[in-house]
Amino acid sequence: MFRRLSRWVLTLPVALMVAGLAGCGSGTGSGATATSAAGAGAKEVTVFAAASLTGTFTELGKVFESAHPGTTVRFNFGSSATLAQQIVQGAPADVFAAASPATMKTVTDASPAGSPASFARNKLQIAVPADNPAKVDELKDLAGPGVKVALCAEQVPCGAAAAKALGAAGLKVTPVTLEQDVKATLTKVELGEVDAALVYRTDVIASGGKVRGIAFPEADQAVNDYPIATLAEAPAGEAARQFVDLVLSQQGRDVLTKAGFEVP
Amino acid sequence: MSAPVQEQPGQARPRREVSSRLPWILVVPALAGLAFLVLPLAGLLVRAPWSTLPQRLAEPHVLEALRLSLVTATVATAACLLLGVPLAWLLARVEFPGRRVVRALVTVPLVLPPVVGGVALLLVLGRRGLAGQWLESSFGITLPFTTAGVIIAEAFVAMPFLVISVEGALRGADQRFEEAAATLGASRWTVFRRVTLPMVMPGVVAGAVLCWARALGEFGATITFAGNFPGTTRTMPLAVYLALETDPEAAIVLSLVLLAVSVVILASLRDRWVSAP
Numbered sequence: 001m002f003r004r005l006s007r008w009v010l011t012l013p014v015a016l017m018v019a020g021l022a023g024c025g026s027g028t029g030s031g032a033t034a035t036s037a038a039g040a041g042a043k044e045v046t047v048f049a050a051a052s053l054t055g056t057f058t059e060l061g062k063v064f065e066s067a068h069p070g071t072t073v074r075f076n077f078g079s080s081a082t083l084a085q086q087i088v089q090g091a092p093a094d095v096f097a098a099a100s101p102a103t104m105k106t107v108t109d110a111s112p113a114g115s116p117a118s119f120a121r122n123k124l125q126i127a128v129p130a131d132n133p134a135k136v137d138e139l140k141d142l143a144g145p146g147v148k149v150a151l152c153a154e155q156v157p158c159g160a161a162a163a164k165a166l167g168a169a170g171l172k173v174t175p176v177t178l179e180q181d182v183k184a185t186l187t188k189v190e191l192g193e194v195d196a197a198l199v200y201r202t203d204v205i206a207s208g209g210k211v212r213g214i215a216f217p218e219a220d221q222a223v224n225d226y227p228i229a230t231l232a233e234a235p236a237g238e239a240a241r242q243f244v245d246l247v248l249s250q251q252g253r254d255v256l257t258k259a260g261f262e263v264p
Numbered sequence: 265m266s267a268p269v270q271e272q273p274g275q276a277r278p279r280r281e282v283s284s285r286l287p288w289i290l291v292v293p294a295l296a297g298l299a300f301l302v303l304p305l306a307g308l309l310v311r312a313p314w315s316t317l318p319q320r321l322a323e324p325h326v327l328e329a330l331r332l333s334l335v336t337a338t339v340a341t342a343a344c345l346l347l348g349v350p351l352a353w354l355l356a357r358v359e360f361p362g363r364r365v366v367r368a369l370v371t372v373p374l375v376l377p378p379v380v381g382g383v384a385l386l387l388v389l390g391r392r393g394l395a396g397q398w399l400e401s402s403f404g405i406t407l408p409f410t411t412a413g414v415i416i417a418e419a420f421v422a423m424p425f426l427v428i429s430v431e432g433a434l435r436g437a438d439q440r441f442e443e444a445a446a447t448l449g450a451s452r453w454t455v456f457r458r459v460t461l462p463m464v465m466p467g468v469v470a471g472a473v474l475c476w477a478r479a480l481g482e483f484g485a486t487i488t489f490a491g492n493f494p495g496t497t498r499t500m501p502l503a504v505y506l507a508l509e510t511d512p513e514a515a516i517v518l519s520l521v522l523l524a525v526s527v528v529i530l531a532s533l534r535d536r537w538v539s540a541p
Contacts, residue, residue: 081509148409153492155509176409177491178498180506188491192392193408 043071045236045243046092050080050099050157050226051181052122052200056259057097057247063255064246071239079156079181081106087231094240097228097247100157104227116227119247121262122200123223124161125213127189132212134195139165139216142173142196150188150197153178157224158185162198164222186211200224202260225264305523312520313513320517328495329503330521336411336499337479340418341426344475348426349468353456355427356434367431374424381420382488389416389489413490414497418479425478426471433467434460470533477529481522 045064049057054077061073076083076093080103087093088110096113098104104116128136134147142149151173152159159178166173176194179185186203188194190210204213228247234240246252253263313320320326354360355367373381389396389407399405407413441463445455461468483501490497492506500522507515 079509085508085512150491153506153509155506175493177493178506179492180487180509184487191386191390193386193390 043068043236043239044074045071045094045239046074046076047095047097047243048076048078048083048087048091048093049095049097050083051077051183052099052158052202053077053097053120053226054183055206056202056255056261059255060243060246060252063251064243067246068239068242073243081156092233092235093231094234094236095228095230095243097226098157099226100160100224101227102160103157104229107231108229112232114230114232114241114244116229117244117248118225118264119228119252120226120256121223121264122202122226122260123215123262124158124165124198124219125201125204125215127186127197127199127204127207127211127213128195129189129192130210130212132195133192136196137214139169139218140171142166142198143171147196148194149173149175150177150179150185150194151175152182152185152198153180156181158182158198158200161222161224165198165216165218168221169216169218200260205260223262226261308516308519308523312516316513317517317520320514321521325494326503326514326518326521329498329500329518332411332414332495332498333480333500336414336418337476337482340415340422340479341472341476343415343419344423344426344479345468345472348423348471348475349430349461352427352430352434353460356431370427371424373421374428378421378482378484378486379488382417382485385417385420385485385489389413408489409491409493409497411490411496414486414499417485417489418482421482421485422475422478426468426475429467429471429474430464433464433471436467437463473529473533477526480525 047057047061054075057075057077061075064073065071076086076091078086080098080100083093083096084098084103084106087096087107096104096107097119098107099122101116101118107113108116126136126139126142128134134141134144136142136144136147141147151162154160154163158181177188179188182199182203185197186199186207189197189199190207201213201215204211228244230240230244256263351370355363355370386393386408388394389399391397391400391406391408396407399407407416437460442455442459445459446452450458481501482499483505486497486499487502487505492498492502498506500518504515504518504522507518
C-alpha cells in the first residue's frame, strides 16, 4: 500500500512535467498547429529561385499567401547552378526560377518539367563604389592598369553574361576575384574592396545607393533571360502552377519592373 | 590504477566478461552514430568516377588548386607555430588578470562560422578596413585577393587548434624540470628552448598537424576575405564548391583528394592526439 503510494508520489511530478511540456509545445508552436489544423486545405509551395530574385520573389510570395489563405510559400534562394544541382539530386522543389536558360536546361534534361516560360530579363551594369575611386566611366576602364575588378565566376549566369559582354566589347579584363554569385560580387564593391564589378541592374537598384550603376552599350548583347517552370514531381501540384501564373501575371510584372527587371 | 596483481605486460584484459555484458542500449545508437558519420564519406567513394580519375587529377587547374592549398596551409601552419606556441606558453605559464577571458577569445575562431571570420578580416584588413587602410596608404599593401590573404584567413581559423593542443601539453608537463634548470642558472629563454619545448614536443607536433589539416580545409573565411581566383586564391575547397556548379563529378574527385589527405593526417595522429596528457 505504502509502496504503491510512494510510486504515485514519484510519478505525479513526472506526469505533470510531461503535461506542462506538452502545453508549452502547443502554446509556442502555434504556427505548426495552425497548418495542421487547416487540414487538407493547407499546402506548401517550395520555390527554388535565383539569388537575384530574392527581393521580388519574397514580395510575390507574400502576395500569393494572402490570395491563397492556408498556403505557404517557402523559398530556397541561391546560385541558379547550385539550385539546379540540388533539384537534379532530388531536392523536393515545386517551382524553379533560374537566372539563365542554361541552368534551367540542366533541370529539364534530368527530369520532365512543365515547359519553362521566360518571365524576366536582366541586364548588366558596371557597379562602382559611391566615390568611384578608380574613375570608372565605361566598360573599357575595367581593363585599365591598377583597376581592381570583381566578376562572377563563368560557371554562374552573371559570370557567363559578363564574359559575353566583355567578349562583345573585345576587352580582356583580369579580375582580382571570381565570386560564386552576384550578391557576393556586389558586396565586394559595397565594401570598397574592388573598384568595379559587373552585376545586374537589379542588384545595383537593390543596394539602395551604396553603389553606383553605370550602363554600357555592350550589355545589350548579354541579356539574361529568366525562365520559370513547375517541376514534374511538384508535390504541391496545382498551387505550384498558380504561383507560376502569379509571376507571369500583370501583378508579377509590376513587382519585377519596379525592381529593375525588363519583362518580355 | 586498478589492481595490477596478475596482469602482465602485453597480456590482454579478460575480454569475454566485457562482451557478455554489452549494454545494447548503448551499442545500437553508437553504431548508428558511426554509420551517420562514415556513410556520407563512403558515398563519395561509391559515386567517384574511378575510370577517369587519373586524367581528372592531372588537369592543370586541379594541380594548381592542390599546389596552392598545400603551400598556403603549410605557410599558415608555420605562422601559427611562430605566434601560437608563445601564446600557448603565455596562457599556460603566466598568471595575469583576465587570463580566462583571453583563453576564451583565443578559442573563438573554433566555433565562429568561418564566413564571419572572413567578414571580420575584411573589415579590419580589407582595403577600406581599420588596419588595411593604413597598410595600403603607408606601404601599398592590400591583402584581399592575394595569396597572403589566403594564408591569413587559414591561420585565423586554424591557430586555435595549435594553441589548445600546446597549452594542454604545457599544463600536463612537470614544471619541476623547468625550476631545476632555472636554479642551475639557465636563463628563461634557455629553459624554454632546452627544457620546456622538448618536453611538450608531441603536443606541438599534434597541434601543428591538426592546424595544417584545418588550414587545408578552410573555405568560408578564404572565399570571403581572399576571394576566388585561379592560381592566386582558389584553393581546393573553393575549387570543389565551384566545380559543383557545373561538373559534380569534378567536385567529387576534388573532394576525394581532400578526404584522403585528411584521413591520412588524422589516422597518423590518432594516438598522439587522443592520449595527449
